[in-house]
Amino acid sequence: MLATILNKQNEDLIVDDVEIFPLEVGQVLVKVEASSICGRQIAEITGTKGQDYHLPHLLGHEGCGIVEDIGVGVNTVAVGDKVVMHWRKGAGIESDSPQYKWGDRVIGGGLVTTLSEKAVVSENRLTKIDPEMPSAAAALLGCASTTALGLINNEAKLKIGEGIMVLGAGGVGLSVIQAAKLVSAYPIIAIDVDEAKLKKAEELGATHCFMNEPDLYWGEPAEVVVETTGIPAIIQQAYQAVTSGGKIILVGQPHVEQSLTISRFASHYRGITVQDSEGGLTQPHIDIPRYVFLYKKGILKLDSLITDTYNLSDINKAMRDMRSGKVVGKCAITIN
Incomplete structure (x- = not known):
């Protein structure tokens, strides 16, 4: 074979x-x-x-x-x-x-x-x-969709009406956006450098889409920020984008030889939780049948x-x- x-x-x-x-x-x-x-x-x-x-x-x-x-x-x-x-x-x-x-x-x-x-x-x-x-x-x-759905339910524990920002609108980022829409998060903010990916993010449920530019103003910080790129400079942006008492979830993995520098570190002492995603804490034999059901009903696209x-x-x-x-x-x- x-x-x-x-x-x-x-x-x-x-x-x-x-x-x-x-x-x-x-x-x-x-x-x-x-x-x-x-x-x-x-x-x-x-x-x-x-x-x-x-x-x-x-x-x-x-x-x-x-x-x-x-x-x-x-x-x-x-x-x-x-x-x-x-x-x-x-x-x-x-x-x-x-x-x-x-x-x-x-x-x-x-x-x-x-x-x-x-x-x-x-x-x-x-x-x-x-x-x-x-x-x-x-x-x-x-992997991709179960990680995203589990991230929203089990790791972010995102509530109706809470805001989420997704840094990186690739395959996993788009899956997270789709999952956030299912729980009525608002706003759902997508950040990327690719217009085509931002267009797809909007199609899947993003309420606000921005190109990632140095002078970008995102508006109000979000309760949950999901970082999917693994790029240290973008991870640093996650600290600036999360609200006090909010949560940063790291999905993308930096290269083993890269380091992360956090600017004005003292300003981040405001109750922020930072965690890596563990596959959304998915229990496949329990969760996958539920997701298949949602797919068949036309809810999970x-x-x-x-x-x-x-x-x-x-x-x-x-x-x-x-x-x-x-x-x-x-x-x-x-x-x-």
């Missing part, structure tokens, strides 16, 4: 044949139908977190597919089930990390990978969904987040387009 392999950091990915070993306890073989690309994959390629000591390995942690086989002990999914593939721990067994044979080498990829024709996945990284759910939309429930579609063979172009900002929202990788 074909799989996407990260062989060396800061080089093109390799799409090549790998072999699957017999399933072990708690492992599930999934025929992948669709995947998306998260900032985590770009960070793995560019070395944002530093040197990768597990190379080469497979990639991807948000996808959707059909169960083809199950290992001993698996009871939350069955052959033929449609499943979301997610990185947050859900119900079922946590298996040993799956391995694959690539030429004469044995390589891994973690408990879930999605950028391949098939994937061996730990049972607790899969959640069964309605078979009528479109695969490209369902793939977003593996996942399709509107997808702006670009690629084949698996075009994965390097997709990565380049993501890194350059050409992809306005989320991209879908169609596989089977």
Whole structure:
């Protein structure tokens, strides 16, 4: 089967044949139908977190597919089930990390990978969904949309009528804006440097959109500021944009060698809470079925987040387009 392999950091990915070993306890073989690309994959390629000591390995942690086989002990999914593939721990067994044979080498990829024709996945990284759910939309429930919805509900605990500012209107930022609209936040402020992304933010629920310029006046500070870029200078802006007693939630991750300088630090002693997002504290086996229900009712508009579609063979172009900002929202990788 074909799989996407990260062989060396800061080089093109390799799409090549790998072999699957017999399933072990708690492992599930999934025929992948669709995947998306998260900032985590770009960070793995560019070395944002530093040197990768597990190379080469497979990639991807948000996808959707059909169960083809199950290992001993698996009871939350069955052959033929449609499943979301997610990185947050859900119900079922946590298996040993799956391995694959690539030429004469044995390589891994973690408990879930999605950028391949098939994937061996730990049972607790899969959640069964309605078979009528479109695969490209369902793939977003593996990370981007579940992170955003959980961030609003569980981490920001945003109340009706509270304001939120989203710094960076990329895939996750747009998902946060969409989630904020669902809980009747106001205002919902989107900040970005790309007019196309701000237009999409307005479409998804932003009430105010601004280009991020040095002399920009945002107006009143927001109760919650969500930072999605991981750029230290933008993180510093979050401190200036949050109201006293408000909350800053960090989603984007700076490079491991970067530092953050906070200007006029004493002025920030005003009851601000700063925290990183932990995937929205999502409980996949509980939350994903609720989100699928909202999608089917036309309330959660996942399709509107997808702006670009690629084949698996075009994965390097997709990565380049993501890194350059050409992809306005989320991209879908169609596989089977």
